[in-house]
Amino acid sequence: MEFSVQGMDFNRAGEAAAQIKKALQLVGMHVDTVRRAVIVAYEAELNIVIHARQGRLAAYIHPDRVEIEAVDEGPGIPDISQAMREGYSTAPDHIRKMGFGAGMGLPNIKKSASHMQLTSEVNVGTRLTAIINNQTSGD
Amino acid sequence: MPHYFHSVMLDRDKCKGCTNCIKHCPTEAIRVREGQAIIIEERCIDCGECIRICPNRAKLAITDPLEKLADYQYNIALPAPSLYAQFGPDVLPGNILSALLKIGFDEVYEVAVGAVAVSNHLRRYIEHRPRPQPVISSACPAVVRLMQVRFPGLLEHIAPIETPMEVSARLAREKARQEHGLADKAIGIFFITPCPAKVTAVKQPFGKRSYVDGAFSMSDIYGAILQRLSDAADDSRNSLSPALGVGWGKTGGENHAIKEHALLAVDGIHNVINVLEEIERGELADIDYVEAQACTGGCIGGPLTPQNLFVARVRMEKLLKKLADCRQPLPDFPSDPDYYRLPGPIPPRPTLQLSDDINQAITMLEEVEHITAQLPGLDCGSCGSPNCRALAEDIVRGYAENSYCVFKLRERLQLLASEIVDLAHKQPPAMGKHVK
Ligand code: SF4
Ligand code: SF4
Numbered sequence: 001m002e003f004s005v006q007g008m009d010f011n012r013a014g015e016a017a018a019q020i021k022k023a024l025q026l027v028g029m030h031v032d033t034v035r036r037a038v039i040v041a042y043e044a045e046l047n048i049v050i051h052a053r054q055g056r057l058a059a060y061i062h063p064d065r066v067e068i069e070a071v072d073e074g075p076g077i078p079d080i081s082q083a084m085r086e087g088y089s090t091a092p093d094h095i096r097k098m099g100f101g102a103g104m105g106l107p108n109i110k111k112s113a114s115h116m117q118l119t120s121e122v123n124v125g126t127r128l129t130a131i132i133n134n135q136t137s138g139d
Numbered sequence: 140m141p142h143y144f145h146s147v148m149l150d151r152d153k154c155k156g157c158t159n160c161i162k163h164c165p166t167e168a169i170r171v172r173e174g175q176a177i178i179i180e181e182r183c184i185d186c187g188e189c190i191r192i193c194p195n196r197a198k199l200a201i202t203d204p205l206e207k208l209a210d211y212q213y214n215i216a217l218p219a220p221s222l223y224a225q226f227g228p229d230v231l232p233g234n235i236l237s238a239l240l241k242i243g244f245d246e247v248y249e250v251a252v253g254a255v256a257v258s259n260h261l262r263r264y265i266e267h268r269p270r271p272q273p274v275i276s277s278a279c280p281a282v283v284r285l286m287q288v289r290f291p292g293l294l295e296h297i298a299p300i301e302t303p304m305e306v307s308a309r310l311a312r313e314k315a316r317q318e319h320g321l322a323d324k325a326i327g328i329f330f331i332t333p334c335p336a337k338v339t340a341v342k343q344p345f346g347k348r349s350y351v352d353g354a355f356s357m358s359d360i361y362g363a364i365l366q367r368l369s370d371a372a373d374d375s376r377n378s379l380s381p382a383l384g385v386g387w388g389k390t391g392g393e394n395h396a397i398k399e400h401a402l403l404a405v406d407g408i409h410n411v412i413n414v415l416e417e418i419e420r421g422e423l424a425d426i427d428y429v430e431a432q433a434c435t436g437g438c439i440g441g442p443l444t445p446q447n448l449f450v451a452r453v454r455m456e457k458l459l460k461k462l463a464d465c466r467q468p469l470p471d472f473p474s475d476p477d478y479y480r481l482p483g484p485i486p487p488r489p490t491l492q493l494s495d496d497i498n499q500a501i502t503m504l505e506e507v508e509h510i511t512a513q514l515p516g517l518d519c520g521s522c523g524s525p526n527c528r529a530l531a532e533d534i535v536r537g538y539a540e541n542s543y544c545v546f547k548l549r550e551r552l553q554l555l556a557s558e559i560v561d562l563a564h565k566q567p568p569a570m571g572k573h574v575k
Contacts, residue, residue: 028492035292042420
């Protein structure tokens with residue numbers, strides 16, 4: 001499933017994540033997988049809303065995992081390792097005043113996902129892929 | 140035997156199949172088929188939204204009849220705090236309790252009293268900063284059931300603490316046994332309920348048993364109380380009515396009783412859903428406790444309360460001011476934390492799943508996406524499903540057909556019609572010009 005996400009559209013932030021959650025529940029993914037995937041999807045969605053002009057959020061559902069992909073057109077991230085640090089934020093002041101952009105987005109994604117990959121090109125955009133393994137009764 | 144007890148039912152004679160209710164159900168539990176609403180049992184959380192919305196009064200709540208008092212030797216009424224807000228400004232809780240005794244109860248035990256015991260215990264529980272944050276109230280059974288169906292990942296946030304109704308029933312039962320030497324079987328405990336959700340909580344509790352034996356609808360008993368109020372005024376029974384406990388009847392009351400923490404109060408089932416979604420995304424970890432009530436305004440806005448919510452709210456505020464000034468000493472409550480514990484964790488109710496087999500479920504999901512994309516997306520409800528996506532799910536589950544969509548039906552009719560016209564223009568070769 002795919003969703004397009006508009007930069008600065010805070011009113012709709014979270015809609016894509018909610019749809020993805022619904023789909024995962026329909027499929028019957030493990031409760032914990034759903035929980036983690038929602039956090040990843042929402043933070044990824046929010047990153048596009050805060051930083052980018054526009055982007056696309058996609059979820060690919062497999063029996064053993066969920067892949068979340070967020071691709072945006074925007075400023076990109078100059079220093080990825082810095083961006084991964086908790087509390088590091090490039091969100092402008094007015095957005096932080098709204099309670100967003102506390103610099104927890106990427107660290108939260110990393111915490112919730114089983115694998116994550118981030119590539120970015122300054123002034124072009126960012127691509128994030130995160131995989132959440134589905135806990136099955138076997139593990 | 141149905142798997143789930145439900146207080147909310149359909150009156151088949153009154154239902155016109157108008158589809159008004161299907162869109163307001165928070166768990167998409169209603170469909171209209173063959174001109175009648177059907178409630179999908181596993182999904183219904185007895186919130187009563189459909190009772191409020193139905194223009195034909197075809198949704199009703201099953202509660203116990205007053206005749207049930209005859210089944211027990213000694214009957215105790217448990218008035219919900221919201222009951223006190225249903226009467227005129229001069230009616231005090233004491234008057235209402237006296238009237239209840241005149242109706243035929245042998246004793247009354249105010250749920251407001253149990254609510255104080257629960258508040259004390261909740262305060263202690265939150266002080267230990269249990270994880271995960273925030274703790275979510277267990278008091279509204281409609282919210283708890285909503286979480287079982289739609290937010291199973293959040294169930295571990297629920298405070299593992301019994302509701303004021305259960306705690307009050309247990310305290311009342313123990314008191315009656317001690318004071319009158321009664322056997323358990325002889326005691327009947329009846330909750331005066333503002334909502335169907337509490338009825339279900341009594342009939343199908345999470346633990347093995349409920350301490351409550353039955354539930355009378357507040358609206359049903361309202362008239363009987365009113366009739367007996369006038370002569371109750373002079374022999375007004377002493378009520379304890381602690382303001383902190385009575386306040387539980389309205390939004391914010393729980394939080395007020397707990398105090399001194401980061402607390403959030405949310406009311407109205409659709410607002411509750413929004414807040415739960417926030418918690419699900421990992422937000423609100425700075426909040427200690429979330430008081431969530433399915434009804435707008437809290438229990439004073441319950442579907443079975445006779446009074447208009449806005450009037451009840453004013454009455455409640457006034458009453459709370461009055462009660463705050465005249466504190467009565469309360470009984471000693473048990474101090475053992477286990478006394479207040481829920482009997483066990485609340486299990487999820489996974490009713491949304493398309494198939495038990497995950498591979499098949501994924502294939503079905505793809506089909507749902509595919510069908511949804513072809514439907515008009517108007518969410519008109521004429522098909523009897525709450526929205527286009529829900530119809531697509533129903534089709535894939537085998538409960539509906541594509542042609543239930545009036546637009547799809549029209550498309551097909553148009554195709555068929557143009558085919559008929561085409562056919563009509565064709566002439567069999569044997570028909571010559573002279574044949575008309
Ligand atoms: S009581 Fe609530 S959950 Fe049940 S059918 Fe009515 S609106 Fe839906
Ligand atoms: S808010 Fe109160 S009245 Fe409404 S459903 Fe919940 S417990 Fe019942």
